[in-house]
Amino acid sequence: MRAVDAVMECLKAEGVEVVFGYPGGANLPTYDAFVDAGIRHVLVRHEQGGGHAAEGYARATGKVGVALGTSGPGATNLVTAITDAMMDSTPVVFLTGQVRTELLGTDGFQEADILGITMPIVKHSFLIQHPNEIPRAIHEAFHIARTGRPGPVVVDIPTDLSRADIDYQPVTDVRLPGYQPTREGNQKQIRQAAKALASARRPVIYAGGGVISANASEELIALVRSDRFPVTCTLMGLGAYPAPDPQWLGMLGMHGTRTANYAIDEADLVCCVGARFDDRVTGKLSEFAPRAKFIHIDVDPAEISKNVPAHIPIVGDAKQVLTKLVAEYRALEPDPSRLEEWWQRIDAWRERHPLRYEDSADREIKPQFMIEALYEATGGDAIITSDVGQHQMWAAQYYHFKRPRQWINSGGLGTMGFGLPAAIGAQVGRPDETVVCISGDGSFQMNVQELATCANEGIPVKVFIMNNGYLGMVRQWQELFWDRRYSHVDMGGYPDFVKLAEAYGCTGLRFEDKTTLVDDMKAALATEGPVIVDVRVTQEENVFPMIAPGAPARDMVG
Amino acid sequence: MGEPGTKDLLSLEELEASVAMRTGRKHTLSILVENKPGVLTRIAGLFARRGFNIDTLTVGPTDDDRISRITLTLDGAVHPIDQVTKQLHKLVNVLKIRDLDPQDTVARELALFKVAVDGVQRAEVMQICEIFRGKVVDVTKRSLTIEVTGTTDKIEAFERMVRPFGLVEMMRTGEIAIARGRGET
Missing domain, CATH: 3.30.70.1150 (ACT-like. Chain A, domain 2)
Structure with a gap:
């Protein structure tokens, strides 16, 4: 059979239900194979959208996403999505077409060295040199993408090799001697961690996106509730522990709650699970949790002691390690009353510093109010994707995520334009759920072309644009740190998002009145098909509280 | 303060400050890799992007033609060797890394x-x-x-x-x- 038909067989064997892609000259063979393959293909309007849609699908379902592009510009358009998947450890396989082998290296039409370009931003990549290698490469790509610390894998196939006839034998094993992720976790270290937790008087559990990737939410909850452990999550970890909850401190980091940041600051033990001490979490690194010892559980050994030296490092899969840790901890039968004083301190912070904002006295919609209204209108149950900026931070603060895979955003790379295509992917993967994209007037325009995908494919995502007329987060920084010298952050009045939605075959709405906002949102959510809502909010509102960049957590402002 | 996002001037000390551990001596890493296209580029690229500076590098065949050996030396006073080897291990084509003890080499x-x-x-x-x-x-x-x-x-x-x-x-x-x-x- 043709190598491309073997590719389809491999995709089916990997359980692929849908791919997101865009055809072109160098992947014509692949597109020919789609005609008979019986795999759903969603035609996006830009390869970057396809890449983010595959990410959204992967994050919402826990399966590997697949994105396709042709050679040259098709492949380079995928680069941002590949980087995004790398930074947020999202399992996606990217299949790119390549010029035929005789043209390689000649600057042929639509030739780009995509393997060279993507080498720093992939978990691994495969350059196909012989058509017989293709089936094995596809299976190995899926294996690498989904196991260990998940990530993007690129498979680049020259068009002549796709068309070659091969003797296809299903591949049932992978041979990757250099790739053996540690899953179990060292029992001795786990026992040490349990003992440290049992003797800690001011412990905090700090959980990240790794808990969600490892499907270890239940195990995290079990650990937190095996005693009265205070727990906080990173931006990527939201939903790993259900909010709100008596033991939940809120998000930590730059725009986290004061309670979470103060608790970390005064902690004597920080138990980090599946997170990586990112600068947006730690603030000034040398003054991060200055009194604490660190337990660091991560599947990627390179993360351990990268930014903060770990006293008890545990390399392994969060699900397995946490299960053992809970058992070890329970066996110690620690005295829960030792945490009494700690909780008194935490409760005092909670009381003094709840998340708050000054609401408008008239009908004006404050951005924070908009998120609260959306929470109410959706019953707190929707899958939320977001773009990047102020709206993203307010969504993280005010939409209380209660389950894993409910919150899908671009955390590491901070990619504006992520939200809409990610929502498409999430909706395709979870057709029975309400999928809402919270976007900004800046971010939304960065992949707005995907509205056509929604309309054509009947993908009923609901987009709420927090429209303040500014690149709000940049404006906020210019206001706070650059003496309010606003430079190129005013987005002007265009486009008219309602008309734009209609032009793309979607429903367009505009909300400007806070008194009817919840009901208006409910109506929008109940509208069939894709809906784009232009929500006009206060123009110059800032996200608070905030750890100023490079400052220690205890010096939060706002 | 001192972060690129703010207008404060960055001091050189801040730029040089780093938490990583340094051993302070020369290290020789002996690395077995799969003999596949692009392996050397992956390693060189990793070093470049993480800011690790290679002092010397040699590549040659081993007694198994599917496997090559890379020997490289770098300065443990400048680089956190632990982080270097962990990052190298993440490359799928890297089979084995040994940080050779100068006494036994x-x-x-x-x-x-x-x-x-x-x-x-x-x-x-x-x-x-x-x-x-x-x-x-x-x-x-x-x-x-x-x-x-x-x-x-x-x-x-x-x-x-x-x-x-x-x-x-x-x-x-x-x-x-x-x-x-x-x-x-």
């Missing part, structure tokens, strides 16, 4: 020196060559080309000795290293 490099000599000086240079157990591999009226093998220190010492005569050029291979004793490197 035989390390050699090969160097070629072209020295400008005339009449009188020739004998003197050849004498130095003999002391260093070097080999004259090419000779003309106005030059001597000498092959020297040995440790990095020895080669540097030889260079210091012949440089005053007029060193036309010098080439060095970078170190290869093998563990002492019966066990595999």
